Amino acid sequence: MEKERHVLVVFPHPDDEAFGVSGTIASHVNMGTPVTYACLTLGQMGRNMGNPPFANRENLPAIRKKELKDAARAMGINDLRMLGFRDKTIEFEDENMLSNLMSSLITELNPSLVITFYPGYSVHPDHEATGAAVVRAVEKIPEADRPKLHCVAFSRNCVEELGEPDIVYDISAVADIKLDAIRAHRSQTELMLEEMADKLKEKDPKTLAWINNERFWTYKFS
């Protein structure tokens, strides 16, 4: 993993960072690189409420805001930006406004690496719209000055169409931090972690591979 000047991570939902990139984030933090996480929404439309439910539609945003701050603390992120959008509405927002917002973050922070979702290959409409806004913002920068753009993809057709990810990090050295970040999003991850607990204890190879490998595709500008 190269040492970066500044890493900017842009995702729409609290917990998007935890599964796919929290090990990468923690590794950059450990190298002393400043990391900014810009999170567009508070995941107000999350469906996991705990079982029995400890959250409801109206108190979920406050719960998830706290979980997001806890996760950021676990990863060592000290610049967390909550951008104030509502879950599941990003694709309906004004596209220019979104790209301008991304441009202003890039101008302010001057990151050498930006991480987001790969538009077209990231399943959730908020993921697609967020990744597309970041791509439009980076595209506007003259090619020689652009930061690296690493994208997370997980649609069924992503490997078939994009090829294998060109970046795979083994983050096992910081796997504990990653698990803490996942755990911090309790309302969303409690059920899943319960199912995973035994597999983790037995060191099930599939589960460990899922935790320890973080995969990115360098964005291909056409």
Add this chain to the structure above:
Amino acid sequence: MDPVILSEVQEALDRFKEREVYIHLETTNGAYASHNNESFFSSGAYIRNAKVTYERAKITGEGPFRTGLKIPLGWVYAEGITHFEIDDKGRLLLAGHDFNGKLAVALEISETPFE
């Protein structure tokens, strides 16, 4: 939230009768439904802060429950309600959680706009 107690929910519904109230109504399968199961047809609907005045309201069924509000020129209803809560702002929050505990439907009534 607690499992629905019919009498408590009905009492709350009656309390908002003939008053201007704000409604939140949503159904959802989650954005990953079709990703996880390609044969699943994903649909949902969402309305927040619709202002209505209803003349009657009823919760009925044997659980999961159905709730209907009769408004001057039409109806608002939700099916699949399993849980309720009257929160610290006096709002009636009704929710339907599926067999995994995930939210599937919500119908909420408040005298002040939802945030």
